[in-house]
Amino acid sequence: DQQVKQNSPSLSVQEGRISILNCDYTNSMFDYFLWYKKYPAEGPTFLISISSIKDKNEDGRFTVFLNKSAKHLSLHIVPSQPGDSAVYFCAAVSSGSARQLTFGSGTQLTVLP
Amino acid sequence: NAGVTQTPKFQVLKTGQSMTLQCAQDMNHNSMYWYRQDPGMGLRLIYYSASEGTTDKGEVPNGYNVSRLNKREFSLRLESAAPSQTSVYFCASSEARTGFQPQHFGDGTRLSIL
Numbered sequence: 001d002q003q004v005k006q007n008s009p010s011l012s013v014q015e016g017r018i019s020i021l022n023c024d025y026t027n028s029m030f031d032y033f034l035w036y037k038k039y040p041a042e043g044p045t046f047l048i049s050i051s052s053i054k055d056k057n058e059d060g061r062f063t064v065f066l067n068k069s070a071k072h073l074s075l076h077i078v079p080s081q082p083g084d085s086a087v088y089f090c091a092a093v094s095s096g097s098a099r100q101l102t103f104g105s106g107t108q109l110t111v112l113p
Numbered sequence: 114n115a116g117v118t119q120t121p122k123f124q125v126l127k128t129g130q131s132m133t134l135q136c137a138q139d140m141n142h143n144s145m146y147w148y149r150q151d152p153g154m155g156l157r158l159i160y161y162s163a164s165e166g167t168t169d170k171g172e173v174p175n176g177y178n179v180s181r182l183n184k185r186e187f188s189l190r191l192e193s194a195a196p197s198q199t200s201v202y203f204c205a206s207s208e209a210r211t212g213f214q215p216q217h218f219g220d221g222t223r224l225s226i227l
Contacts, residue, residue, distance in 0.1 A: 041221075042220050043219050045218070046216070103156045
Protein backbone atom coordinates (compact mmCIF):
# COMPACT_ATOMS: atom_id res chain seq x y z
CA ASP A 1 0.00 0.00 0.00
CA GLN A 2 1.61 3.23 -1.18
CA GLN A 3 1.53 5.81 1.59
CA VAL A 4 2.88 8.58 -0.64
CA LYS A 5 1.54 8.89 -4.18
CA GLN A 6 2.53 10.99 -7.13
CA ASN A 7 -0.11 10.25 -9.72
CA SER A 8 1.46 12.16 -12.60
CA PRO A 9 4.52 10.36 -14.00
CA SER A 10 5.35 13.32 -16.22
CA LEU A 11 4.66 17.03 -16.69
CA SER A 12 5.72 19.43 -19.45
CA VAL A 13 5.61 23.21 -19.10
CA GLN A 14 6.88 26.16 -21.07
CA GLU A 15 9.85 28.12 -19.81
CA GLY A 16 8.73 31.05 -17.68
CA ARG A 17 5.39 29.49 -16.75
CA ILE A 18 4.42 27.87 -13.46
CA SER A 19 5.09 24.20 -12.78
CA ILE A 20 2.81 22.51 -10.24
CA LEU A 21 3.74 19.06 -8.98
CA ASN A 22 1.30 17.18 -6.79
CA CYS A 23 1.56 14.58 -4.07
CA ASP A 24 -1.01 12.76 -1.93
CA TYR A 25 -0.45 10.82 1.26
CA THR A 26 -2.47 8.48 3.44
CA ASN A 27 -0.59 8.31 6.76
CA SER A 28 -1.82 10.90 9.28
CA MET A 29 1.32 10.37 11.36
CA PHE A 30 3.58 12.10 8.82
CA ASP A 31 4.92 15.31 10.37
CA TYR A 32 7.39 16.52 7.75
CA PHE A 33 7.17 16.55 3.99
CA LEU A 34 10.03 17.07 1.58
CA TRP A 35 10.66 17.52 -2.10
CA TYR A 36 13.79 16.13 -3.73
CA LYS A 37 15.05 16.81 -7.24
CA LYS A 38 16.97 14.19 -9.19
CA TYR A 39 19.02 14.52 -12.35
CA PRO A 40 20.02 11.41 -14.34
CA ALA A 41 23.02 9.53 -12.92
CA GLU A 42 22.98 11.63 -9.75
CA GLY A 43 21.52 11.17 -6.30
CA PRO A 44 18.40 13.02 -5.12
CA THR A 45 19.05 16.56 -3.93
CA PHE A 46 16.98 18.11 -1.17
CA LEU A 47 14.91 21.01 -2.44
CA ILE A 48 12.42 22.20 0.17
CA SER A 49 10.49 20.89 3.16
CA ILE A 50 7.42 21.76 5.20
CA SER A 51 6.34 20.89 8.70
CA SER A 52 2.84 19.54 9.23
CA ILE A 53 2.06 22.55 11.43
CA LYS A 54 2.47 24.92 8.47
CA ASP A 55 0.54 25.26 5.24
CA LYS A 56 3.14 27.03 3.11
CA ASN A 57 6.90 27.33 2.81
CA GLU A 58 8.80 29.41 0.26
CA ASP A 59 12.38 29.33 -0.91
CA GLY A 60 13.09 31.53 -3.89
CA ARG A 61 11.25 30.19 -6.92
CA PHE A 62 10.01 27.15 -5.00
CA THR A 63 6.91 27.07 -2.80
CA VAL A 64 5.42 24.03 -1.11
CA PHE A 65 1.78 24.04 -0.03
CA LEU A 66 0.30 21.56 2.45
CA ASN A 67 -3.41 20.80 2.80
CA LYS A 68 -3.66 18.48 5.80
CA SER A 69 -7.40 17.96 5.58
CA ALA A 70 -7.03 16.71 2.01
CA LYS A 71 -3.71 14.95 2.75
CA HIS A 72 -2.26 16.73 -0.25
CA LEU A 73 0.85 18.75 -0.94
CA SER A 74 2.10 20.53 -4.01
CA LEU A 75 5.32 22.10 -5.22
CA HIS A 76 5.10 25.29 -7.28
CA ILE A 77 8.04 26.45 -9.36
CA VAL A 78 7.76 30.01 -10.67
CA PRO A 79 9.12 30.86 -13.15
CA SER A 80 10.13 27.48 -14.56
CA GLN A 81 13.55 27.23 -16.19
CA PRO A 82 15.02 24.57 -18.50
CA GLY A 83 17.48 23.64 -15.74
CA ASP A 84 14.51 22.61 -13.59
CA SER A 85 13.96 19.62 -15.88
CA ALA A 86 14.44 16.63 -13.59
CA VAL A 87 12.53 13.98 -11.66
CA TYR A 88 10.88 15.38 -8.53
CA PHE A 89 10.19 13.09 -5.60
CA CYS A 90 7.81 13.84 -2.79
CA ALA A 91 8.77 12.25 0.55
CA ALA A 92 7.33 12.14 4.05
CA VAL A 93 8.61 11.43 7.55
CA SER A 94 6.78 10.40 10.69
CA SER A 95 8.16 11.09 14.13
CA GLY A 96 7.66 7.51 15.23
CA SER A 97 9.67 5.95 12.40
CA ALA A 98 13.26 6.83 13.33
CA ARG A 99 13.07 9.52 10.68
CA GLN A 100 12.63 7.08 7.81
CA LEU A 101 11.65 8.71 4.52
CA THR A 102 8.73 7.31 2.54
CA PHE A 103 9.00 8.33 -1.12
CA GLY A 104 6.51 8.78 -3.89
CA SER A 105 7.28 7.32 -7.32
CA GLY A 106 8.37 10.64 -8.81
CA THR A 107 7.26 13.06 -11.53
CA GLN A 108 9.45 13.81 -14.56
CA LEU A 109 9.29 17.57 -15.17
CA THR A 110 10.33 18.85 -18.59
CA VAL A 111 10.62 22.60 -19.05
CA LEU A 112 10.50 23.50 -22.73
CA PRO A 113 12.55 26.47 -23.94
CA ASN B 114 33.01 19.02 -0.14
CA ALA B 115 32.54 15.35 -0.97
CA GLY B 116 29.32 14.81 1.06
CA VAL B 117 28.24 11.18 0.59
CA THR B 118 30.55 9.00 -1.52
CA GLN B 119 29.50 5.61 -2.88
CA THR B 120 31.72 2.99 -4.48
CA PRO B 121 31.61 1.44 -6.96
CA LYS B 122 29.46 3.47 -9.36
CA PHE B 123 28.67 0.47 -11.57
CA GLN B 124 28.86 -3.28 -11.10
CA VAL B 125 27.74 -6.38 -12.96
CA LEU B 126 27.43 -9.63 -11.02
CA LYS B 127 26.40 -13.15 -11.79
CA THR B 128 23.60 -14.80 -9.82
CA GLY B 129 24.96 -16.19 -6.58
CA GLN B 130 28.00 -13.92 -6.35
CA SER B 131 28.52 -11.72 -3.31
CA MET B 132 29.27 -8.01 -3.24
CA THR B 133 29.71 -5.18 -0.75
CA LEU B 134 28.64 -1.65 -1.61
CA GLN B 135 30.58 1.01 0.24
CA CYS B 136 29.35 4.36 1.55
CA ALA B 137 31.18 7.09 3.41
CA GLN B 138 30.07 10.55 4.53
CA ASP B 139 32.21 13.46 5.67
CA MET B 140 29.47 15.60 7.26
CA ASN B 141 29.76 14.06 10.75
CA HIS B 142 26.16 12.83 10.51
CA ASN B 143 24.83 10.34 13.02
CA SER B 144 22.30 8.55 10.82
CA MET B 145 22.92 6.66 7.59
CA TYR B 146 20.58 4.87 5.20
CA TRP B 147 20.55 2.48 2.25
CA TYR B 148 17.82 2.70 -0.40
CA ARG B 149 17.11 0.98 -3.68
CA GLN B 150 15.35 2.58 -6.63
CA ASP B 151 13.60 0.53 -9.28
CA PRO B 152 12.01 1.83 -12.51
CA GLY B 153 8.71 3.62 -11.93
CA MET B 154 9.09 3.44 -8.18
CA GLY B 155 10.33 5.74 -5.50
CA LEU B 156 13.27 4.97 -3.29
CA ARG B 157 12.64 2.17 -0.82
CA LEU B 158 14.55 1.87 2.44
CA ILE B 159 16.60 -1.31 2.84
CA TYR B 160 18.40 -0.73 6.15
CA TYR B 161 19.33 2.23 8.27
CA SER B 162 21.64 3.10 11.13
CA ALA B 163 20.26 5.73 13.47
CA SER B 164 23.63 6.09 15.19
CA GLU B 165 27.03 4.42 15.28
CA GLY B 166 26.67 0.88 16.60
CA THR B 167 23.01 0.40 15.68
CA THR B 168 21.31 -0.92 12.55
CA ASP B 169 17.67 -1.63 11.77
CA LYS B 170 15.63 -3.09 8.94
CA GLY B 171 13.71 -0.90 6.59
CA GLU B 172 10.96 -1.74 4.13
CA VAL B 173 12.86 -4.24 1.93
CA PRO B 174 15.71 -5.87 3.94
CA ASN B 175 15.54 -9.45 2.60
CA GLY B 176 18.73 -10.58 0.86
CA TYR B 177 20.88 -7.80 2.36
CA ASN B 178 23.09 -7.21 5.36
CA VAL B 179 24.69 -4.01 6.61
CA SER B 180 27.61 -2.93 8.74
CA ARG B 181 28.06 0.45 10.40
CA LEU B 182 31.84 0.31 10.45
CA ASN B 183 32.27 3.66 12.22
CA LYS B 184 30.51 7.02 12.22
CA ARG B 185 31.60 7.74 8.63
CA GLU B 186 31.03 4.41 6.91
CA PHE B 187 27.99 2.23 6.28
CA SER B 188 28.27 -0.77 3.96
CA LEU B 189 25.62 -2.90 2.26
CA ARG B 190 26.32 -6.55 1.46
CA LEU B 191 24.60 -8.93 -0.92
CA GLU B 192 25.60 -12.43 0.17
CA SER B 193 24.11 -14.29 -2.80
CA ALA B 194 22.99 -11.91 -5.52
CA ALA B 195 19.70 -12.53 -7.34
CA PRO B 196 18.36 -10.92 -10.55
CA SER B 197 15.61 -9.26 -8.45
CA GLN B 198 18.35 -7.22 -6.77
CA THR B 199 19.20 -5.47 -10.02
CA SER B 200 18.64 -1.86 -9.07
CA VAL B 201 20.21 1.49 -8.34
CA TYR B 202 21.35 1.72 -4.73
CA PHE B 203 21.59 5.01 -2.89
CA CYS B 204 23.24 5.75 0.42
CA ALA B 205 22.16 8.76 2.47
CA SER B 206 23.04 10.43 5.73
CA SER B 207 21.43 12.96 8.05
CA GLU B 208 21.99 14.72 11.32
CA ALA B 209 18.93 13.51 13.14
CA ARG B 210 19.70 14.49 16.70
CA THR B 211 18.49 18.09 16.62
CA GLY B 212 14.92 17.99 15.33
CA PHE B 213 14.35 17.22 11.70
CA GLN B 214 17.11 17.44 9.11
CA PRO B 215 16.87 16.31 5.48
CA GLN B 216 18.85 13.36 4.22
CA HIS B 217 21.78 13.91 1.85
CA PHE B 218 22.30 11.33 -0.87
CA GLY B 219 25.24 9.90 -2.76
CA ASP B 220 25.18 9.50 -6.53
CA GLY B 221 24.26 5.82 -6.44
CA THR B 222 25.63 2.43 -7.42
CA ARG B 223 24.09 0.84 -10.51
CA LEU B 224 24.04 -2.90 -9.96
CA SER B 225 23.09 -5.50 -12.56
CA ILE B 226 22.67 -9.16 -11.65
CA LEU B 227 22.78 -11.57 -14.60
